[in-house]
Amino acid sequence: MMNLTPTEIDRLLLFQAAAFARRNREHGIRLSQPEAVALIADQAMLWARQGLAHEDIVDRAGRLLSTDDVMPGVADMVGVVSAECSFAEGTKLVVVFDPIGPGDLPIEPAPKAGEIITPPAAVVETGAGRDRITIDVVNTGDRDVQVRSHTHFFEVNRALRFPRRRAFGRRLDVPSGTGVRFEPGVAKTVDLIPFAGERAVFGFAGLVDGPLDDPAAERRAAERAHERGYLDL
Numbered sequence: 460m461m462n463l464t465p466t467e468i469d470r471l472l473l474f475q476a477a478a479f480a481r482r483n484r485e486h487g488i489r490l491s492q493p494e495a496v497a498l499i500a501d502q503a504m505l506w507a508r509q510g511l512a513h514e515d516i517v518d519r520a521g522r523l524l525s526t527d528d529v530m531p532g533v534a535d536m537v538g539v540v541s542a543e544c545s546f547a548e549g550t551k552l553v554v555v556f557d558p559i560g561p562g563d564l565p566i567e568p569a570p571k572a573g574e575i576i577t578p579p580a581a582v583v584e585t586g587a588g589r590d591r592i593t594i595d596v597v598n599t600g601d602r603d604v605q606v607r608s609h610t611h612f613f614e615v616n617r618a619l620r621f622p623r624r625r626a627f628g629r630r631l632d633v634p635s636g637t638g639v640r641f642e643p644g645v646a647k648t649v650d651l652i653p654f655a656g657e658r659a660v661f662g663f664a665g666l667v668d669g670p671l672d673d674p675a676a677e678r679r680a681a682e683r684a685h686e687r688g689y690l691d692l
């Protein structure tokens with residue numbers, strides 16, 4: 460008799476869904492949202508059991524599928540895939556943002572649930588009225604770096620090279636919930652706008668952890684960043 464924990468039962472269910480997705484993919488059938496998520500999560504868990512490093516799994520999982528492999532609209536539905544993977548040192552959460560990248564085929568438009576389609580002349584400006592700046596960013600690392608909409612840009616991955624002091628107190632000027640991916644060695648131009656609201660930043664890289672408008676906040680954050688090897692301070 461085999462006794463399974465709820466976690467083990469969930470893992471077997473995920474594997475069945477992933478096997479179903481792999482079968483469809485082999486026959487040229489484009490995957491649905493549940494199939495795509497199951498395939499990415501299952502493959503990430505397999506790579507962990509095979510001994511791949513956490514960062515390698517994230518990098519590979521982000522390249523596993525493209526819009527050519529999924530049904531229209533699925534890539535927009537899958538903004539993030541998370542899986543608890545078993546590594547030699549224990550269980551870790553693997554999180555992959557925007558895991559389905561653009562493919563070679565033209566992307567077919569697909570309506571989203573609750574989507575409001577405005578006339579072509581209607582333009583919605585994000586960050587309207589904010590003090591917008593434009594900077595060039597280069598990823599000096601060897602893996603893609605994904606930055607989300609409300610990340611304090613001053614504290615993003617230390618391998619990103621840009622005038623970091625100019626980014627203090629700012630975030631990407633993109634719609635909430637979206638982000639920008641920086642590929643290794645590729646220069647990319649982005650717009651930044653100031654944080655609004657209470658203008659307090661906590662977490663991220665721990666360089667601020669407090670009010671942005673504190674007179675000493677930027678100096679302290681720059682000192683901490685310098686100690687930790689951040690570029691272009």
